[in-house]
Amino acid sequence: MSETALRLSPLYEAYREQVADWAVVNGMTLPRAFGRSGLPPVTLSDVSALARCGCKGPGAADWLVSQGVPVPAAFNSWTATENGLVARLAASEFLIEDARAERIETLTRELSKGRRSASGPCYPVLREDAALLLAGPQANEVLLQTCNIDFAGLDLATGPLVMTSMVGVSVLVIAQKRPTDVAYRIWCDPTFGCYLWRTLLEIVRELGGDAAVHTL
Amino acid sequence: MTCPINGPRPVSEFFYHGELRPMPDPQAATDDAWADYVFNRNGAPGVKREWWYHLPSGVWFIAERDTATDQVLRTYLYSDAVAEAVQ
């Protein structure tokens, strides 16, 4: 493993023993490979290294607009951006994720100054989430075995975001339509990350899938 | 149970806090009246306004629920209830 990376993924302990080859992504130590090739019916990936920040408060939406961040109009929905996404959690909280760490750093810096828009204040939210990606044709089956939401019944065109409980952990889930399948992004409190990873991976493996590296 | 923000969800995703009860003015209330407020409950069945919390999203809201039948008549945010009361 790399001694030099400043950051460790919240999922690191869950797969440390199975990984031999490490890389550093966005300053975070991540597996370079999980040692299985081919496309299994379902894969689980660690995407915690994506840069991320959050904000909340009555003025959060307006403040984000002022920063040129596209704001999803509906509660519990998300919008894709050029290099990431903006998710609206309930009414007045936002999660912004971007592959470019600088973009997030700028926003975080601005936020920490204590921001206020015409509609009220906007507060920073530290987001050190464990971030997972579940993909492949059997991904929905994993969800059906772990959480009580009918993802197949959601209208993906509206960019739905679901806050629910998965194997006993509060999670945030969005479905991303991809050319050949639907991939699910899952975020949870980092201290539940290893448990969530291990539990999901056990089911993923039962279904013939495995952990996989997802290139950010 | 239908969260006003997250929509219908299984009741296991929620935390029940109890009936919405106005707090008497602590200065004006006698010790007895304050004890009644702190300890006593309207334990009889009926339609009650209750605090509920959606655990995964952290949304508090008010549910009007018939505690005899478990039927939820409506749910709304507390701020909306206040707005309604003001009008």
Add this chain to the structure above:
Amino acid sequence: MPWRLLRFALSKKHPEPRMFRAHAELKRSYDVVIIGAGGHGLAAAYYLARDHGITNVAVLEQGYIGGGNTGRNTTIIRSNYLTPEGAKFYDMSVKLWQDLSEDFDLNLFYSNRGHYTLAHTDSAMRTMRWRAEVNKHYGIDSEVVDAAAVHKACPMMDLSCNGHAPILGALFHAPGSIARHDAVAWGYGRGADQRGVEIHQQTKVTGIEIVAGKVKGVHTSRGHIATSKVLCAVAGSTPRITKMIGIDTPLFIHPLQAMVSEPLKPWLDPILVSGSLHVYVSQTARGELVMGASLDPYELHNTRSTFDFVEGLSSHMIDMFPFLADVKVVRQWAGMADMTPDFAPLMGKTEVEGFYLDAGWGTWGFKATPASGKTMSYTVANDRNHELIEGFTLDRFRKYAPTGEKGAASVGH
């Protein structure tokens, strides 16, 4: 084969009389009206008649005898309570229990099994020691034992609980017992009936007449009765009754669920309770495993079942007993528990003269049946709280002096 069963073979006609008479009509007045023909109400009637000579008593029941929580609980009897008030009260109860079958000449299947409250954390071990020390002080047989002793008592149990919650030890309470719950109501009912008490089933109380702060009578679905004393022993329905007379109480009603397995050849001797896993379990005389968990998390005044309950409880049962995976659950049910803020009951006189409460029985009412009958009959007969219930009166809350049974705060069964 006991000789007394001979008469069944020898007599042409079934040689048993009615256990409780049917009464076509209510009398115009009674010395005491008891609302609720569950174990508690009937026990109070029994001791009123037997110990205090008060027999002009009506027990009113909206449903049928023992149809409420008496017939819905998991029948655990113990006295290993945390507070001195609780320990002394339940100790009296356990002692009464032990003689009850002979008292009634009715076999209650009072079965002494031993009771283990399992501790999975060091803080739980501390609480167990606290309870044991209080118990021992009052002569109650409780002791803290280690995991090896638990293993000896129940060698088939997985002490690691599937790695989820390793068992560090337990509070062992040797007198812990189970009994045939319905029969308790029948025994008290028959005994009261034989002494002249009238039990009126399918009779609903619709109002209570109060004049100048004193009880004057009771309105029922079958007419009005004059009386100066009303004992309310209706558990989960208490708030409906107290609302009729304008008494506020801290009671709140949550369902308590239970489930039962198919009959199995006996294998589980002790009663086991795990606070961390929310499980309590014993095996009945019929061979069924009777299992319960914690209270439902919200107020509800009906006895619906939830699937969440059987899922959670089964999962934890298998954590403790992995070999039960293929054993089947036959039935689930629920009762309405009248909870108090301090997990101690609500008993005795109230601000309305002649209105006596026997409530707040939450999840601990069955085991209290004899003691509550005994102390409430004394209280009603003498219009003076029995000394054992002084810590349980309603006015303790205005004194900001809750009886701290909640300190035990594991599963309260």
Add this chain to the structure above:
Amino acid sequence: MKRLPPQAGEWIDRGKPLRFTFEGIGYEGYAGDTISSALLAAGVRVLGRSFKYHRPRSVLSLANHDVNALMQVSSCFSVPNVRADVTPLAEGLRATAVNTIGGVARDRARFLEWLAPFLPVGFYYKAFHKKSQFPFWERVFRRTTGLGTVDFSARRKGSPKRYAFCDVLVIGGGPAGLAAADAALRAGARVALVDENPRLGGSGLYNLGGADGERQAEETRRLAAIAAAGAVVYVSSYAAGYYADHWVPIVTPGHVVKMRARAVVVATGAYEQPAVFRNNDLPGVILASAAQRMLARYSIAPCKRAVVLAANDDGYRAARDLAAHGVEIAAVVDLRGANSRGAVPPGTLVLEGHGIHEALADSQGALRGVRVAPLARDGTLDGYQAREFECDGLLMSTGWAGAAPLLYQAGARMEFSAELQQFVPAACPPGVYAAGRVNGVHGFAQKLRDGAAAGRAAAAQSRKPGSVDGAAPSCRQERAQSGMPSHPYPIFAHPKGRNFVDFDEDLQLKDFFNAAQEGFDNIELMKRYSTVGMGPSQGKHSNMNAIRVLAKILGRTPGEVGSTTARPMFHPVPMSHLGGRGFMPERATPLEGRHAAASAVWMPAGQWQRPEYYAVENQTREAAIRAEVAAVRGAVGVIDVGTLGKIELFGRDAGAFFERIYTAKFAGMKVGSTRYGLMLDESGVVIDDGVIARLGEEHFYFTTTTTGSATVYRELTRLNAMWRMEVGIVNVTGHFAAINLAGPRSREVLAPLTALDLSEATFPYLGAREAQVAGLPARLLRVGFVGELGYEIHVPASGAAHLWDQLMKTGAAHGIRPFGVEAQRLLRLEKGHIIVSQDTDGVTNALELGMDWALKMDKPFFVGQRSLEAMGRLPRKQALVGFTLDEPDTGMPKECHLVIESDEPAGRITSIAHSPAVGRVIGLALVAPALSKVGSTLNIRIDGGRMVRATVSETPFYDPKNLRQKQPETA
């Protein structure tokens, strides 16, 4: 019994023979057989023994209700109470009947039947209870009670549970259910269909009335249409119950599917009901529908020569089915009067107005014949005129009881239909529909129309809730055309009894009369006293007849008697199915791996595991902890405090908000400082404590106890919603890691990692700063929980391991050592700091803690304040004090040992330990106020009942002036 020639539609695969044993004897059946059908085909007549009298029993229903043919089935381990009538046969399966002594054939417990006269209903209440003798009798009972045996070697199983969603769930794949599914599919609904049989079709494929090829063909066409339309089909599966909001758990062979439907069609059919007459339990006496299932599914002739007891059209259909397969029909005995007979094969003897007076047993105890007697006008049988018929099979077709548990659970209002002699739904709740026999609709064509109507209504409801009135069943016409499917009283007394109403519990007709005589004369009391319906089949074959009997006793109608509630489960469900995988969330701080590498010994703390201490090779636990303590007192230590709750508060009103939720004052608090806070509930009970740091005018950061983080955050957000102050609350518990660096050398360890000026003057005790530490944005709090110079360093969670590594690196030269929870407990005890929930309990109020300095009663308001005011006017109940043990050699008290005064409990120890710093055993205790003065003697009862003495002492025990926390720069 031999197999019939192969026929179309049979379920067995004759190409796949399977070998198995029953009671140690080898048999062969086919794939597709159940254990019972294979045994019947092999000519085995007795499959089990009854629960109480150990009478020989066999198949009754062949439909998952044969509780007298429960088996212990072994493969790799042994499973109790397996229902042989529906359990698929498997190669090598070994089965024995449950609850016999010495095997089913020669069960030694059969002597119990001789005792029957001594054992009336409820006999066990009437004897055995002499206190001295009960334990003996209890042992006797425990030997005879129970059915199957638990195999302790059975392994843990966790079957995956799964959620599923549909528009219309149809429960029951018989004619009505298929019609409903078909109609709902045509209306465009997403349909799921459940049937407990391995194949769909229900009675449409076996109740053939001799040769109803048309009916079979129509069913087959519909099945194809349903499959083509994409319904999700669950076979060999049953709905365990109906739960609120159309939640229906479906138990499949491998796991539970938790189905959430928008509308539900209950087409669960009906249980055919036995008639009650003497010896109605003999092997060979079966339900007519069971015979039809044997014929059509397993190609077994139920007997060679049959008598059919009929009281409806279905009986004649069964007779024709028998005849079609070459079974001789000795007679059809019709309980109804003249002109009620149906079509029979030519030459068949039909005895109208007759009943079965008794069934006769052969030497094995199986059926050899029946005595048929004419019915008198009062509905009784005239035994003197009985005629004997030789037969080895008696089919009963006298009525049906709706399989209505799911409707009851859904809250349907049921009423008794005198025309149908059946409880039928009068009103169903929204979104729930009944169809077919359970709905009181019995003819085939009628069922199809009823099912289709229900399917259409359900589909419409699923699209637009409330669009269809679920309350009024539109089946009046179909019900009216259903004839009279059930006899009102197919129950016949016999002077010698053995006429069973409940086969599970061996209850005879007279038991009900006797129970009623004893006062148990309403249906609920009757059930509880007699135990009718309490057996494994939950009354599916006994409740209806019990209601009829009680109605007869009371002179009322069954409707007036009413039925008992039908609670889940519909059929018993294995606990592994219910438990599923058993998810148990666990939390871990980002330093879990670092602790493990340092040989941490773990202890649970809620969902977390925390290092209790770090094991050192060749050192005892105590020594390791002592060394950790010594490191903190003498050099420097680090502890992971990341499990503490961490919450941020922003906004103009943040300070005012804190004023209201904590007992301390915050209004004048300086930016860059910290303060200790106690949090109370409304009754003044202490619920949490923590350190509050002011990082900006409108920005606070505070910690809660490890167990309190979620509940404190939740309650604060509720109060914030209610108070409507300008406050933003963010729970960052998991997103920040926290490490407490403590000890006289801590400043030197930290200094190389940060540019922050750590001097006492610029960053004093109780200060709070934000700075870069080891390249990470950090928050530093000068706290003194363990009583030394120390820094609680909070960094984003992903950087925690890096910070830990850097601290260990720079600390190496200073003798740094990680310390665990045990060391911390001792260190804080020396400082007299409380641990909420150890030194307090669920009723300890703030006045009792001796921390009046932390209670700012002069504030306008804080939660719990008003209660404290009121309690302040009342005598206190207890007080928390520090104490020192007088003579440590006399014995060591433990936490929760009692303080005894005047022979009564007067308090308890809450914390205790030997303090190396003080050189004494010190502790905290909650004691009676009279004992709370410094210098008072505490008499403590320890293990073994011995008494030891302690003296109430001032706290802190160690460094009372807190000088060590405020150390100026060390050289």
